[in-house]
Amino acid sequence: MVERMLAAELPGAAGREVTLAGSVHRVRELPAVTFLVLRDRSATVQVVLRDPDLREQARALVEETVVSVTGPAVANPQAPGGVEVVDPRLEVLGAAEQPPVELWRPSLTASLPTLLDQAAVTLRHPRRQTVFRISAAALAGFRATLDAAGFTEVTSPKIVASATESGANVFALDYFGRRAYLAQSPQFYKQVMVGVFERVYETGPVFRAEPHDTARHLASYTSLDAELGFVRDHFDVMAVLRDVVAGMLEEVRARVPAYGEVVVGGELPSVPSEIPWIHFADAQALIARETGSDPTGEPDLAPEHERFLGEWAMREHGSDFVFVTGYPMVKRPFYTHPEPGRPEFSNSFDLLFRGLELVTGGQRLHRYADYLAALDARGESPEPYQGYLDAFRYGMPPHGGFAIGLERFLARLTGATNVREVTLFPRDLNRVSP
Amino acid sequence: MVERMLAAELPGAAGREVTLAGSVHRVRELPAVTFLVLRDRSATVQVVLRDPDLREQARALVEETVVSVTGPAVANPQAPGGVEVVDPRLEVLGAAEQPPVELWRPSLTASLPTLLDQAAVTLRHPRRQTVFRISAAALAGFRATLDAAGFTEVTSPKIVASATESGANVFALDYFGRRAYLAQSPQFYKQVMVGVFERVYETGPVFRAEPHDTARHLASYTSLDAELGFVRDHFDVMAVLRDVVAGMLEEVRARVPAYGEVVVGGELPSVPSEIPWIHFADAQALIARETGSDPTGEPDLAPEHERFLGEWAMREHGSDFVFVTGYPMVKRPFYTHPEPGRPEFSNSFDLLFRGLELVTGGQRLHRYADYLAALDARGESPEPYQGYLDAFRYGMPPHGGFAIGLERFLARLTGATNVREVTLFPRDLNRVSP
Numbered sequence: 037m038v039e040r041m042l043a044a045e046l047p048g049a050a051g052r053e054v055t056l057a058g059s060v061h062r063v064r065e066l067p068a069v070t071f072l073v074l075r076d077r078s079a080t081v082q083v084v085l086r087d088p089d090l091r092e093q094a095r096a097l098v099e100e101t102v103v104s105v106t107g108p109a110v111a112n113p114q115a116p117g118g119v120e121v122v123d124p125r126l127e128v129l130g131a132a133e134q135p136p137v138e139l140w141r142p143s144l145t146a147s148l149p150t151l152l153d154q155a156a157v158t159l160r161h162p163r164r165q166t167v168f169r170i171s172a173a174a175l176a177g178f179r180a181t182l183d184a185a186g187f188t189e190v191t192s193p194k195i196v197a198s199a200t201e202s203g204a205n206v207f208a209l210d211y212f213g214r215r216a217y218l219a220q221s222p223q224f225y226k227q228v229m230v231g232v233f234e235r236v237y238e239t240g241p242v243f244r245a246e247p248h249d250t251a252r253h254l255a256s257y258t259s260l261d262a263e264l265g266f267v268r269d270h271f272d273v274m275a276v277l278r279d280v281v282a283g284m285l286e287e288v289r290a291r292v293p294a295y296g297e298v299v300v301g302g303e304l305p306s307v308p309s310e311i312p313w314i315h316f317a318d319a320q321a322l323i324a325r326e327t328g329s330d331p332t333g334e335p336d337l338a339p340e341h342e343r344f345l346g347e348w349a350m351r352e353h354g355s356d357f358v359f360v361t362g363y364p365m366v367k368r369p370f371y372t373h374p375e376p377g378r379p380e381f382s383n384s385f386d387l388l389f390r391g392l393e394l395v396t397g398g399q400r401l402h403r404y405a406d407y408l409a410a411l412d413a414r415g416e417s418p419e420p421y422q423g424y425l426d427a428f429r430y431g432m433p434p435h436g437g438f439a440i441g442l443e444r445f446l447a448r449l450t451g452a453t454n455v456r457e458v459t460l461f462p463r464d465l466n467r468v469s470p
Numbered sequence: 471m472v473e474r475m476l477a478a479e480l481p482g483a484a485g486r487e488v489t490l491a492g493s494v495h496r497v498r499e500l501p502a503v504t505f506l507v508l509r510d511r512s513a514t515v516q517v518v519l520r521d522p523d524l525r526e527q528a529r530a531l532v533e534e535t536v537v538s539v540t541g542p543a544v545a546n547p548q549a550p551g552g553v554e555v556v557d558p559r560l561e562v563l564g565a566a567e568q569p570p571v572e573l574w575r576p577s578l579t580a581s582l583p584t585l586l587d588q589a590a591v592t593l594r595h596p597r598r599q600t601v602f603r604i605s606a607a608a609l610a611g612f613r614a615t616l617d618a619a620g621f622t623e624v625t626s627p628k629i630v631a632s633a634t635e636s637g638a639n640v641f642a643l644d645y646f647g648r649r650a651y652l653a654q655s656p657q658f659y660k661q662v663m664v665g666v667f668e669r670v671y672e673t674g675p676v677f678r679a680e681p682h683d684t685a686r687h688l689a690s691y692t693s694l695d696a697e698l699g700f701v702r703d704h705f706d707v708m709a710v711l712r713d714v715v716a717g718m719l720e721e722v723r724a725r726v727p728a729y730g731e732v733v734v735g736g737e738l739p740s741v742p743s744e745i746p747w748i749h750f751a752d753a754q755a756l757i758a759r760e761t762g763s764d765p766t767g768e769p770d771l772a773p774e775h776e777r778f779l780g781e782w783a784m785r786e787h788g789s790d791f792v793f794v795t796g797y798p799m800v801k802r803p804f805y806t807h808p809e810p811g812r813p814e815f816s817n818s819f820d821l822l823f824r825g826l827e828l829v830t831g832g833q834r835l836h837r838y839a840d841y842l843a844a845l846d847a848r849g850e851s852p853e854p855y856q857g858y859l860d861a862f863r864y865g866m867p868p869h870g871g872f873a874i875g876l877e878r879f880l881a882r883l884t885g886a887t888n889v890r891e892v893t894l895f896p897r898d899l900n901r902v903s904p
Contacts, residue, residue, distance in 0.1 A: 195677070
């Protein structure tokens with residue numbers, strides 16, 4: 037490695053000769069002095085140039101040039117961090133052309149298409165970096181929480197033989213002259229793996245041929261999937277999900293000190309030790325009672341009703357989070373476990389965060405005969421499902437799980453109005469590069 | 471959750487009433503007693519049935535039935551683990567049909583096609599489980615090592631606009647009426663992200679339309695990719711790779727006590743603090759000197775020469791691992807950095823493990839002009855590479871990286887002769903389910 041100190045370590049190095057390396061974040065030439073702000077993965081530092089030859093050299097540096105500087109670290113109460121580097125030896129490690137955006141400005145004003153088209157540069161902006169550091173920390177928190185709870189990570193195939201799970205919105209593939217499909221979720225595989233490891237998770241891409249150009253949908257996103265056996269019902273799944281969301285936020289807090297720059301209100305939400313919940317039927321009754329509209333009979337909640345429930349949870353329980361349980365079976369996939377005694381409802385849930393859906397999950401069917409009946413009721417043959425159904429045929433515990441869309445989670449946390457803002461290289465109806 | 475104790479905790483519970491839940495691993499009926507072996511995610515335990523009604527109930531249990539048992543934990547020096555459960559209350563949680571293989575046998579004798587076709591059941595065999603627990607631990611070790619070294623995890627798109635990286639063996643996709651491709655590697659994206667975070671990694675699926683039906687190739691596998699900036703040359707990359715491989719093996723040792731059941735020789739290899747290395751040209755000279763054959767002038771090493779180098783590394787350095795550096799440029803991709811002073815060679819490397827290639831990596835070009843020249847030399851237009859080339863155009867540090875194929879790593883470790891044996895649900899020329 038270039039023998040270097042990180043920018044974040046400079047405050048402890050006053051009085052010593054140091055080498056730093058990074059990108060020229062900004063050059064500011066004043067009458068008597070030139071300030072060069074150097075950015076590395078840890079922070080930015082101020083480099084002060086007084087020597088006329090050095091100032092001349094700095095004049096030729098465009099922003100984003102990658103350099104190393106070697107010189108004395110000098111305490112200066114005026115400098116950010118209290119220490120700056122003065123008149124160092126300056127070496128160019130990677131030349132640059134003038135970037136298309138000004139990364140040194142506090143925020144990028146570029147339009148979303150520019151932001152995405154120029155991703156190689158715009159992602160370098162400190163606030164953009166913070167968003168994706170939060171993403172990495174959230175991923176780490178998801179895994180750490182589940183590892184500690186006895187889950188095993190699995191990797192399931194992304195190319196599948198049939199478009200079984202929903203039938204719609206799948207990408208078709210030329211697979212060695214045959215037709216195959218990109219997996220819309222690891223749902224079937226994670227259930228199969230519950231039969232092996234009891235508790236499993238996977239983090240990976242899923243694919244939806246979403247034909248609508250909306251602010252919420254992507255053709256591919258990162259799905260954080262968990263599934264666990266030996267549950268009593270969906271409430272056991274909700275308890276694990278509560279810990280997972282808390283663990284994700286804890287890891288963000290621990291790993292990304294700058295999170296306040298980008299999250300809504302500057303502070304991470306806190307997760308109550310028990311997230312309040314309300315049954316779908318009771319939620320409809322509540323909405324009918326307390327708002328002008330009566331949703332009774334509708335099979336799903338309208339966005340404004342989800343928002344109402346978010347406000348209700350904050351008012352009644354002081355919680356940013358609320359579970360809605362028991363969604364009608366008609367709106368849930370065929371593997372959903374019905375509610376005992378009220379089979380028109382299901383043992384499923386949505387987790388709402390500030391009135392917006394964040395996670396979907398539930399208890400699944402676990403008996404072979406129930407799967408055969410559920411497929412039969414849909415008029416489907418069990419044959420294309422055989423590798424999946426075998427798991428139930430040869431013994432499966434009661435189980436359930438959930439899936440968190442990483443980008444949607446990030447969008448909620450940062451208040452992004454378009455999920456593309458929080459995706460490194462989004463894919464949609466119109467966009468397949470960079 | 472079903473209030474249960476895990477099987478592994480039973481030895482500490484003698485004298486208490488316990489509930490366990492899991493799969494019926496085996497039922498053995500003797501004249502005076504029936505032994506039921508119960509398997510959960512932690513271990514197996516012995517359940518002893520003496521009560522005639524219970525014995526009658528157990529007679530109806532096929533293996534893999536999911537049950538819970540509640541009864542006294544009784545110390546018995548004869549029992550595995552020293553404690554067994556005697557005459558418990560027995561409840562069926564998930565019925566099963568007779569499984570197609572006998573999971574209670576020490577090893578599965580089924581053919582590979584049966585093993586894979588019946589994955590939902592065969593993966594439950596304890597030794598199969600151990601293989602994939604090692605896989606999960608290796609993944610965790612990869613991430614933990616890089617997290618500790620200041621790397622940031624990224625998620626790159628798996629659908630790309632052009633088949634740029636190699637041109638051959640790509641899967642084509644109907645992408646909203648246009649043609650797109652499945653990504654063969656995250657190579658371009660991880661390089662772009664070095665410009666953002668300096669040090670990045672990704673674990674995820676890659677796709678190769680490999681038309682040959684071999685024991686080594688899959689149509690999709692899990693690639694563990696790392697890339698880091700501010701390197702002097704490929705030796706800095708090799709130092710990180712050394713730590714990563716050591717970290718993966720440490721995590722396997724820590725998380726999977728049963729690893730000895732499946733790894734070659736029952737013991738994990740140890741990674742020297744510095745892995746020995748030999749330059750490609752010197753390796754060829756050594757092979758010419760010490761074996762009958764003279765490979766001088768060949769652009770690559772034959773498998774028997776890799777084996778020879780593996781033996782040489784063990785004999786001369788006592789190491790299971792050896793780096794071969796400086797492979798000829800003609801055999802490396804266009805973004806490879808040439809060796810200063812000997813531009814026919816490259817700043818690249820292969821890591822051999824016991825004479826078999828395990829990892830490939832190297833230093834990359836980092837100057838925009840060098841990329842334009844490299845593409846021009848291949849007669850290619852820079853246009854389809856624009857989103858990638860922008861990273862170099864706007865300043866990039868010297869950098870390099872590597873990619874580990876998770877399944878290949880597992881195959882080497884376990885001595886599997888076919889990489890499909892160590893893949894949960896492999897995809898190849900003939901197989902796209904389960």
